[in-house]
Amino acid sequence: MIKKILFFLCLYCINTVYAETIKTDVLVIGGSASGTAAAIQCARSKIKTILVEPGPWLGGSMTAGGICILDANKNIPSGIYGEFRKKVTEFYKKTPGYDTTYNATLRFEPYTGAATLKKMADTVKNLTVKLNTPWTNVKKDDTGWDVTIMQNGKSTTIKAHVLIDATEFADVAAKAGATLTSGTEGRQDTGEKLAPEAASANIRDLTWAIILKDYSSTADKTIPQPENYNANLYTCLKNKDIKKLLTEGKLPNDEYLINWAECGNRYAATTEQLAPNKRQDFFKALRLQTLGLIYYLQTELGYKNLGFDENFNTPGHLPYMPYIREYRHIKGDVRMVMDDIYTPYNRASKLYRTSIGVGDAMPDQNMISPVDYPPFPAYSIPLGAVVVKDLDNLIVTENAISVTHLVGASTCNPAVQMTLGQGAGTVAAFCAFFKTTTQHLNVRAIQGEILDFKGYLLPLSDIPLADPDFRAIQQVSATGLLQTKMQASTGNTLKVVFAPDSLVRTAEVKPVINEIYTRGFLWFNKTKPGAYITVGNLLSFISEITLAEPKPLQTDLQKQWKSKYKFKDNFDLNRPVTRREFAVLANKFLNPFARQVDLSGKLIN
Template sequence: MIKKLIVLLILLNCSLSYAETIKTDVLVIGGGASGVAAAIQSARSNVKTMLIEQGPWLGGSMTAGGMCVLDANRNLASGIYAEFRGRVVNFYKNRLGYDTTANAPLVYEPYTGAAILKRITDTVKNLTVKMNTPFTGIKKDGSGWEVIIPIDGKDVVIKTKVLVDATETGDVAAQAGAILTAGFDSRKDTGEQLAPENATNQIQDITWIAILKDYGRAADRTIAKPDGYNAADYACLKSAEVKKWLANSKLPNDKYMVNFPGCGGNQYPVTSDDLSPENRKKTYQQARLHTLGLIYYLQTVLGYKNLSVTDEFKTPDHLPYIPYIRENKRAQGLVRMVLDDIYTPYSRQSKLYRTSIGVGDALPGQHYTEAGVPKINYPPFPAYSIPLGAVVVKDQENLLVIEKAMSVTHLVNGSVTYPSVQMTLGQGVGATAAYCAFFKTTTNHLDVRVIQGEILDFKGSLMPFADVKQGDTAFRAIQQIGATGLLEGFQKVNGSTAEVLFKPDTIVYTAELKPILNEIYARSFLWFNRVKPGEKFTLGNLLSYISEMTLTDPETLNLMMQKSWETKYKFGTKFDLNRPVTRMEFAVLANRYLNPFSRAVDISGKLII
């Protein structure tokens, strides 16, 4: 009898141990802009995925943080971000005055954005989402990870092959033992000419955004005077500026996003120490009071008694659940993205654009209220590609980072952490995590081209070409050719920014093709010496080159191409072997017959021969 009881207890203990362990292929911690996109893509890439978020909403800063007027990536919307954007526009399209222009800033109410993200995740197979779930511990488990979360008052262990840190403050990377830095990097460290001579620990201010509603001209919705309120803190606000800022941040249903910059606004200065777990609660409380003081000042001094907080956030003060955090500590990755990867991507020794897993075009923020912080005079800021190695933590196998923990410099961070950029990038991170899980490999053995192919399969983007949209029949070919460097993008300055254009209808020049073709194809040098193409690369040159590289009979190839010119390839130009080939024609045909995208590259973008 005693033996039977012992066996029963052993079996019961085993079953309890099993019940307290969850296994998944990919675990994403943090349901912000990047985390929710990473989880969606990972699950859609057919691996078992779990997303845990410590708060009540998905979306992070773009919902729970109230940052709901998004102007970045509106010319580069693709993949999951384009899906989210499309659903938001469709929800509001019948509202009077709502701007449905294809590249208008995306504007929505925070709870609507959160609801749309939940609706998307609810329909994704292979995805489990756990809200209001923090993580309490983390440790390495072979090539994977073990993460502890509380469920119903008990500790539960999640065993995962790949771990993604999508927290707003890089908490997972910190606990996992990643090497982290913060603040301004020195010029000597990064080689960036715009960087200050000496490093500092100053990071960008956080902002506790407020969503205010207009309750009518006659209403008096003045809030209680906040603790520590000092009107002098907001005295530099000018009525004209407030009117302008409110007009620029108007939301549907008579609401406004209050994200006022600089003097008198709701920015709150911090260092990375202020955002550490032990200091975070105090810092957040002071930031909330600062924003409440701004609201009180608007109501009692500037006369906006009719504007007050809404009840969409179920917090005691009705401010958002979290602050808008622009920066914290950054992890050391396999590569570090610097400003030159944005301004001069093609002329650098490393070709990180070839490893792109996402695109961005946000103007770098410089949000500091403390005196003495270096002011960076950025030249017009171009759109850019984000390299794979910047999200892979060095010496921490199968750990990926997004949000503020990416391996970038301080001067790059000001752009890449913008919510719509992060949602675009999150899709690439999800594809990377799924690659490791699906092929049972690690971040030490990433196949850049396979990951990029998966991103393109799900309508993501690799290259920031603003003039070739997703619906274009040549989109994928141009994206793939762009990622090889065969045809480079052109920067077109517009004020403080610069679009990157492919210029599909312009002609191709021999000089731009020859170096890369000679690098990729062993017999290319012989062809150039024999044919000696002129300054402008003709259609005849291209077909001759294809014939040489693919060992296809030239007459057969020409005849086949002539028959397919309008029917198969839908080219609107004349089939003429003597005229210069256009960039679009070259991209489509070279991609189809030469397939340079299939040539493997390493994490630095160097071709693997």
Template sequence: MIKKLLLIVLCLGFTTAYAETIKTDVLVIGGGASGVSAAIQSARSKVKTLLIEQGPWLGGAMTAGGFSYLETNRNFPSGIYGEFRKRVVDVYKLRLGYDTTYNAPLAFEPAMGATILKKLTDTVKNLTVKLNTPFTDVKKDGTGWEVTIIDNKEKVTIKAKALIDATELGDVVSKINVLMTAGFDSRSDSKEALAPTNATNQIEDISYIATLRDYGRNTDHTIPKPEGYDASKYACLKGVDVKKLLNSAKLPNDKYMINWDNCASQYSVTSEDMQPENRAETFRKARLHTLGLIYYLQTELGFKNFGFADDFKTADHLPYIPYVRENRRAAGLVRMMLDDIYTPYDRGSQLYRTAIAVSDAVPGQHYSEAGVLHISYPPFPAFTIPLGAVVVKDQENLFVTEKALSVTHLVNGAVTDAAVQMSLGQGAGAAAAFRAFFQTTTKNLQPRIIQGEILDFKGYLMPFADIKQTDPAWRAIQQVGATGMLKGVQKIKGNRTEVLFMPDSTVTTAEIRPFLDEIYSRSFIWFNQEKPGQLFTVANTISFISNMNLRDPDDLRNALQKSWKSYYKFDTEFKADRPITRREFAVLANRFFNPFARKVDISGKVIN
């Protein structure tokens, strides 16, 4: 009997120990825009994934932070962000006045955004989501990671093969011995011409965003006067068209997102203010600043009919978290800088070849503190975000997103927008899944395989504004564009610069020869023998394919002529002697050269 009792006790002990340890392939800490997207992609890539979020909502800044009016990446409904966008539009499309055009700003109520994300994650196999679950410790576990969380008031250990820090403020990497920087980089450090001579710890202002509702003309929803209220702090709003400001971020159901620049919503901080020990006081003061703005709007500007909406169940009805634009940045395998955006094809490193996401955001410069340097950016191009920027240097199998991304300060303001982070998170999730699925480490990541996975799930690699995802040639153009065989063309449009593929323009010999010579040993011989003219023709393309693939040129010509419109979906006529278009060349090159199959390293160098 005693032996049986001891056996039962031992079994119960083993059961308890087992229940306190969770094993997973990929652990994502942080359920913001990038974290949700990373977790979904990782699970879809057929690895076991766990997502933990310390708050009650998924979505981070765009839901729990109230930033629910997304204007960036409207031309790039990339992958999971595209799914989220479609679900939002489906919810609101029958509402009078809701703009459902494919590239309209995406407006939604914060609580609805969180609900949509939760429903989306609930449909994903291999994915477990835990809300209201903070982590307390993180440490290495062989080649993987061991993380301690608080689940239902109990300590639980998670062992993961790959770890993604998707927290809003880089709180995971801050607990590990990872090199971090904050504020303006010096010119000597970043080698950016627009950087200041000296580094500073000034970062962009934070904001507590308010979600207000118009309750009708004869109502009064004036809040109590906030602690320390000083009307002079909001004097910049005198003489401003407040109705225009309100309508600039109008949400469904007579709600409005209040996130106004300068003296209004912004609260100046330094990187020291954002340290864990200083955050509570910093955030308390920032909340009071926004409450003062709302009181000023109601009492001084006469909008007492505008009161807080019911999205947030906080005592003051402000969001659960502040909108943070910048914090400390981790050192990654690569550090993305301005030249990677303005002149991506002219760099020693070819980081665009390792792209895992795109952005068309313009860097924000939200500083209410007097004397902070403002940068005169030339018109800002749409750009790619490289794989190496999400992979932490000197720490195996650790990835970062959000504000900890490995970029310079001058780039940071263009990558932290929620729509961009959703696209980026998908790339990080694919990379983490690669590590787990192939039982390798971040030292052996293969950009082309990871990019192929992103494309399989409709994620963008290249920001070509003139090639929609519905285009039959979209994937071929994305892949060829990522090789650099055919490069994007920058066209200034206002304060932005679009990147275009220009599919109907003709291909020049000069633009494609350098890449073809780089990847094909016989290419040099072919060019010297054939001596194609300035414009590359359909016949030249057939000849080159025939030579590289050792295929009879007449058979190839006949096959292409028969399938020109039916299989390849070209709307042009097959004529061998005319210049070939970029669309035609991209599709044929992708089909017969398969340049995307050539391996590249983390810097974008082709591996022969």
């Protein structure tokens, strides 16, 4: 009898252990902007994916953190971020005064953003979303990972081939043993002209955002005086144009986002204060100071009509979390520096060739040590910036990616992070699908998948997704065969454009042609093109590389010039070729995008 009892107890234990272990291809920890996009992309790439978020919402800083005004990437609405923008705009299209133009600044109520992301996630097969689910431990298991989570008070192990840390603090990467750095690098370390002479421990401020609703001029929504209230902390607001500040933060349905510098709700922070064992005490003090700002606004500045609505189910009705602009960065396979943004073509490394995301956010300045950035261009984010060095199949997103302090001032933007998250998800899906590791990534295959799902590789604001030649132009631009151009935009920003109707200079394409094609040097010596590549030159080079007979090639292209390719200029062998014509024909016949590159952008022979 005792043996039977022991036998059944053994069976029960085995079944219990089995029930508490879940297997998946990709595990994403953190339902941040990047984490949500990464999980959605993994699942859309037909990879079994689990997304674990300790809090109640998806979206991270832009929803649970209340940073719900996004003016970045509006001219380059890549992939999942573009889809999110479109869904939010569609939701508000009948709301009076809402701006639905193509590239308007995106404004939404936090719970609307969170609900939109949840709905997007719920419609994707192969994706399981676990909200209100904390994680407690992570450890390496051969080429995969074992992560412990808590569900309904019980411990569960998730075994995953690939792990993505999409948290705001890189806590998962730290627990996994990744090398992390923090602070502001010195000029000697990064070679960045804008970097300070010496390194320091400075990191960017954080914001505890406020969402208030206007309840009409007769309403009194004054909150109780917060604990430790000190009116002197907010007195500089008396010299500010409060109406203007509120207008800048206007949201739909008479709501306002408050994200004010100086004596507002942006706070200096140190890496010590953000350490896991001190974080919650620090945040408690910041929440009280933020409530003090609201009380001051209501009592001293006369805005008692502004009060909380039901956005956040927290004791003080503040967002669930602060907006963390910076804490620490991983040591990635590559590190992105300012020159990768300003002079991407003039470097030994060609990181733009490995792009998995795009951004154009103006750098979010640090109050302590502001930087005088020159006009800031749109840029590409390299694949190696999300891959943790020396730890297989660990990918990191959010503000912990492998960039410098100066670059992170832009890449931390939630709109940029959502774009990057899609790229990170594609990297994870590649590893899972091919049962390989992050040491054996195929950059071009990953980029091709991003393009399949309407993502951008280069931040070309003048070639929208609807352009029939979008993919050809993106692929050729990603090789550097045709270089992008910077163009003045609003404020201190620069658009990056392709300029499809401009002409192709010989000096521009010759170096890359010689780099990619072994017979390029011989062709240039034989043909000796002029300052501009002509239609005839391009056809001659196509014939040289593909071994196609010149006459039949010319006859076929002449017939198809407008009917198939829809080129607007007439077929003329002596006319300088346009960049659009060159990109389309080079992509079709020469396929430079097929040449593999490593994570530094160097061609692989």
